[in-house]
Amino acid sequence: MLEYPIRFGGMDLFARTTIIKLNNGELIIHDPCRIDDSIKKEIDSLGVVKFIIAPGNYHHLFVTDFQEKYPNAETFLCPGLEKKRPDVKFDWILGAKPDPRWEGVLEQSLIQGTRYIWEVAFLHIPSKTLILVDLLENIGDDYRHKAGLLLQFWWKYIFRMWNNPKAAPEYQMGWGEKNIVKIGLNKILSWDAERVILAHGENIENNVNNILRTAWKRVLNA
Numbered sequence: 629m630l631e632y633p634i635r636f637g638g639m640d641l642f643a644r645t646t647i648i649k650l651n652n653g654e655l656i657i658h659d660p661c662r663i664d665d666s667i668k669k670e671i672d673s674l675g676v677v678k679f680i681i682a683p684g685n686y687h688h689l690f691v692t693d694f695q696e697k698y699p700n701a702e703t704f705l706c707p708g709l710e711k712k713r714p715d716v717k718f719d720w721i722l723g724a725k726p727d728p729r730w731e732g733v734l735e736q737s738l739i740q741g742t743r744y745i746w747e748v749a750f751l752h753i754p755s756k757t758l759i760l761v762d763l764l765e766n767i768g769d770d771y772r773h774k775a776g777l778l779l780q781f782w783w784k785y786i787f788r789m790w791n792n793p794k795a796a797p798e799y800q801m802g803w804g805e806k807n808i809v810k811i812g813l814n815k816i817l818s819w820d821a822e823r824v825i826l827a828h829g830e831n832i833e834n835n836v837n838n839i840l841r842t843a844w845k846r847v848l849n850a
Contacts, residue, residue: 629644629647629825630647630667631643631644631661632645632690641828643659643761643828644659644825644826644828645658645659645660645661646658646659646825647671648752649674649675654675654676655671655674655676655677655678655679656679656680656734657679657680657681657694657701658683659681659683659684659687660682660689660690660694661690662693663693663694663697668697677694678701679701679703680694680698681703681704681722681748682703682704682705682706682709683706683722683748683750683759684706684746684748684761684762684827685708685709685712685744685745685746685747686745686761686762686798687706687761687827688705688709688712688716691703691713691716692715695717702719703717703718703719703720704720704727705720705721705722706747707721707740707746708746722736722738723748724736724737732753733752733753734750734751734752734753735819736748736749736750737749737812737815737816739763739809739812740812741804741805741808741809742799742803742804742809743802743803743804745762747760747761747762749812749816751819756819756821756822757823757825758816758821758823758825758836759824759825760824760826760827761827761828762795762798762799762828763795763796763799763813763816763843764793764794764832764839764840764843765793765795765796765826765827765829766793766828766831767779767783767789767828767829768791768792768829771829787800793829793842793843794843795843795844803846803847803850806850809847810848810850813840813844813848817841820836822834823836824839824840
C-alpha cells in the first residue's frame with residue numbers, strides 16, 4: 629500500500645494505493661497515486677504491472693501518470709469515468725463480475741444507482757480483505773495525518789463522521805435508487821470480509837460487517 633496526499637474541496641486529505649499480486653506474479657495497481665522513479669522502483673521489485681484500475685468516480689487523478697510509466701498495462705475505469713475523463717485512454721470498463729484474469733483472486737461488486745458517485749468494491753479472496761475507496765471513510769482521533777481545521781469542522785459537525793466510519797459525503801447527499809444500491813452493498817456483506825483497506829482514513833482490522841451495516845443503514849433499512 630502507498631499513501632499519497634490530495635486536496636479536495638479545500639481540504640488536505642490522504643488517499644491510498646493498493647498493489648495486488650496475482651498468482652502469476654503480475655500486479656494490479658488499484659487507485660493509482662502520483663508516481664516518481666523511487667516509487668516505480670519499489671513497485672517493479674514486486675512484479676510486472678499488468679493492470680491499472682480507477683475504482684471510483686473520484687479516484688482517477690494519477691491514472692495517466694501510471695500509463696506513462698507502464699504503457700503496456702491495461703487500464704480499467706469505473707463506469708462513468710469514461711465521460712468524466714474523456715482524455716483518459718482505457719481498455720475496459722469495470723463491471724459487477726471480475727475479469728477472468730483475476731477471477732479467484734479478486735471478487736468485485738459494482739455500486740450503482742447513487743446520484744453523485746459510483747465505485748467498484750473489491751475483495752481479495754485469499755486474505756478476505758475488502759478494498760474500498762469512498763464507500764467507507766474512517767477519520768478520527770487516531771488519524772495518522774494531521775487533520776486541518778476545515779476537515780475537522782466538516783467531519784465533526786456537518787457529516788458526523790469523526791470517530792464514526794461512514795460512506796463519503798457524496799454518498800450521503802444522494803443514495804439515489806436504494807433498491808439498486810442495496811444489491812451491491814449486500815453482495816459486499818455476503819463476502820464476510822475480515823479487514824478493510826480504505827482510501828481515506830485508518831484501515832479497519834476487525835468487526836467489519838457490523839461497521840459496514842452501521843455505515844450503510846440508511847440504505848439497507850430503506
